[in-house]
Amino acid sequence: MNWRSPRTLGVAAALLFVGSPLCLAADPSPVAYPVGAATFQANCAVCHGAKGAGQSSLAPPLTSYPVRYASIREGRRQLAMTVLYGMFGDVVVEQKHYDFKMSEFPQLDDDTLATVLNFVIFDLGHAGQDTQPLNATEIAAERSQPLDGTAVHTHRAAVLAALGL
Numbered sequence: 001m002n003w004r005s006p007r008t009l010g011v012a013a014a015l016l017f018v019g020s021p022l023c024l025a026a027d028p029s030p031v032a033y034p035v036g037a038a039t040f041q042a043n044c045a046v047c048h049g050a051k052g053a054g055q056s057s058l059a060p061p062l063t064s065y066p067v068r069y070a071s072i073r074e075g076r077r078q079l080a081m082t083v084l085y086g087m088f089g090d091v092v093v094e095q096k097h098y099d100f101k102m103s104e105f106p107q108l109d110d111d112t113l114a115t116v117l118n119f120v121i122f123d124l125g126h127a128g129q130d131t132q133p134l135n136a137t138e139i140a141a142e143r144s145q146p147l148d149g150t151a152v153h154t155h156r157a158a159v160l161a162a163l164g165l
């Protein structure tokens with residue numbers, strides 16, 4: 001690891017921030033994916049809320065569906081597609097409708113997208129030990145097959161059907 005690279009310093013800064021006593025005082029439960037947590041607060045919390053609870057009719061909660069998606073291959077692909085290409089079109093999560101545009105995040109690298117999704121799955125969704133963390137290779141596989149937000153929305157319907165949701 002090159003300790004002088006900007007990326008390493010950025011990761012170190014994120015770790016320091018998340019692990020600081022002030023931060024721990026505000027939230028006593030330690031997170032399994034601190035870099036993912038920092039990425040989430042910087043990029044996702046504005047719509048989904050700091051704890052992923054969502055916002056009425058604007059952005060869905062991330063505390064129950066993503067953890068289920070992580071249990072099947074097409075669902076894992078769905079998670080990677082959603083952050084890489086965004087999503088557009090009405091979605092229903094726990095009987096509530098959300099119809100807004102999810103931003104795309106191609107500027108975040110594969111490791112960063114995997115870790116932010118792992119924060120969602122494990123820290124927000126409390127996935128059990130039988131769930132495999134997402135890895136950068138799974139993100140890279142979707143990055144090599146570009147889609148638009150409408151296609152991501154269509155794929156989501158197939159994932160929900162496969163999971164019986």
Ligand code: HEC
Pocket residue numbers: 040043044045046047048058059060062065066079082083087088089090091093098099100101102103105116117120153156
């Ligand atoms: C501009 C607001 C906005 C931002 C920023 C945003 N999202 Fe979203 N997100 C949405 C909306 C809206 C949807 C539902 C899209 C739709 O209605 O088609 C969504 C959907 C999702 C879903 C799919 C949920 C499901 O049930 O299928 C995941 C996972 C997700 N977002 C994760 C993230 C992550 C991780 C980030 C940060 C890297 C992020 N979002 C940033 C608005 C946002």
